[in-house]
Amino acid sequence: MRRSIRQYTDEPVAREQLLEIIKAGTWAPSGRNNQPWRFVLVQSSEVRKELAKHTKYHSIIEQAGACIAVFVDKGAMYNDVKDHQAMGACLQNMLLAAHALGLGAVWLGEILKNAGAVRTLLGLSEDMELMAVVALGHPASLKHSSQRKDLSEVLIKEL
DSSP: OOOBOOOBOSOOOOHHHHHHHHHHHHTSOOGGGOOOEEEEEEOOHHHHHHHHTTSTTHHHHHHSSEEEEEEEEGGGOSOHHHHHHHHHHHHHHHHHHHHHTTOEEEEEOGGGGGHHHHHHHTTOOTTEEEEEEEEEEOBSOSOOOOOOOOHHHHOOOOO
């Protein structure tokens, strides 16, 4: 099962793997096939250090082998709800692809409080709305645990 991985080794992540992860994101469903997602691949440690200043989870970004900032192109959107749902599917595809490639990843959303500063740092126009930053790397540990609610807590009705 996929897990959120927040600690990584120093081993670099191959650019080809990062491109595969982005490609997986692009295969998410989108209404009218508008594909509103846009990506900034951040491999530079200097840029990651600057990016890290915009979140309380700075150590995750600093330690990651790479980050992918995921944006929705507001000019490509046609419906807020559908397009934001598509962005969630895009991000999930990326996380599943990272896991399939043997990498660890985590979807960072707290950084959204500084979305404008992140957009400026990355040199993007206001048409680009930050959805998340995905931190990626080789997992420091393969022992991960998490819990999920029992189905009896989430299945509210069967008809």
